[in-house]
Amino acid sequence: MTSTATAIEIEGLTKRFGDFVAVDNLSFHVEPGRVTGFLGPNGAGKTTTLRMVLGLIRPSAGRATIGGQEYGAIPQPLRTVGSALEATSFHPGRTGRDHLRVLAATAGVSDKRVDELLELVGIPAAARKRAGGYSMGMRQRLGLAAALLGDPQVLVLDEPANGLDPEGIRWLRGFLRHLAAEGRTILVSSHMLQEVEQTVDDVVIISNGRLVRAGTMASLHGPASAEVHTSDPAKLAGALRIADVTSTPASEGRLIVETDDLRLIGDVAMRVGLPIWLLQPRVSDLEGMFFALTEGQNRNLGADAAAPQDRDLIAGREGGNEA
Structure with missing residues (x-):
């Protein structure tokens, strides 16, 4: 299941609605066996991109493929790709179990699989209640169960943590990590870096x-470093240089040392007889970095940020209004 045949490739993807450019020459790659966070502020173009990946909107330019094929060309799409774009895509009068049974019947999936998934996502008791009375968190779990019906190798999820309480978010993180460990390709959108920081690769x-940025989560943190406060930072800096460790002065007698090996720093300080008043890993402000990358007027607010029915109306104009 770790084959690159399940990779998602986005190449030069563009979507115009008349003069409005919702997605602009976007290219990136999603690897199997990893969780990829698709991040951006509300209205950045995330949902429009995901809808093009799933064949719900026709691109103005470029292409999105899964295992080298566009979604519409995949022979059994529900057994290859599972998706959850809206937490309200069910009949409110049906029970959660019946909702899944209807979907399962269209995909040739047994009711046994439905019951297994209800247990897996943690809503077996609520499954016999009408879905219209579900909380947002329960709707998200039901949507995730629907996405997994065909035991797909690829998962595309739009803001799956919305409406989940802290326990539910913790559960989702572990669940997605488990699915990725099985070799599945997982693409998860969010508008908050902090929300997915502990989940994505x-x-x-x-x-x-x-x-504006693509890479590993580790690369966003930048190089490993530590902060140390001592009585003579210049002396410690010289001793660290002898140990082949670079440092730079900071305020109030502190050094920023380009290593996260705290034991090494402490040993060097002890050898030259310097007291250590503070020694700690230096943590990057990822949330601040995220907002710095995405700051400025959000010209796309109104496309992805619109209500679902408004997005459908926009999508319905695409045939005659594309630039």
Whole structure:
């Protein structure tokens, strides 16, 4: 299941609604066996991109493929790709179990699989209640169960943590990590870096429909470093240089040392007889970095940020209004 045949490839993807550019020449790659966070502020173009990946909107330019094929060309799409774009895509009068049974019947999936998934996502008791009375968190779990019906190798999820309480978010993190460990390709959108920081392996950040950063989550943290406070920072800096460790002065007698090996720093300080008053890993302000990358007027607000029915109306104009 770790084959690159399940990779998602986005190449030069563009979507115009008349003169409005919702997604602008976007390219990135989603690897199997990893959780990729698709990040950006509300209205950045995330949902429009995901809808193009799933064949719900026709691109103005470029292409999105899964295992080298566009979604519409996949022979059994529900057994290859599972998706959850809206937490309200069910009949409110049906029970959660009946909702899944209807979907299962269209995909040739047994009712046994439905009951297994209800247990897996943690709503077996609520499954016999009408879905219209579900909380947002329960709707998200029901949507995730629907996405997994065909035991797909690829999962595309739009803001799956919305409406989940802290326990539910913790559960979702562990669940997605488990699915990735099985070799599945997982693409998860969010508008908050902090929300997915402990979950994803790779990140793709967009703003105003354009790519602003892509790479591993570790790369966003920058190089490992530590902060140390001592009585003679210049003396410690010299001793660290002898140990082949670079440092730079900071305020109030502190050094920023380019290593996260705290024991090494302490040993060097002890050898030259310096007291250590503070020694700690230096943590990057990822949330601040995220907002710095995506700051500025959000010209796309109104496309992805619109209500679902408004997005459908926009999508319905695409045939005659594309630039």
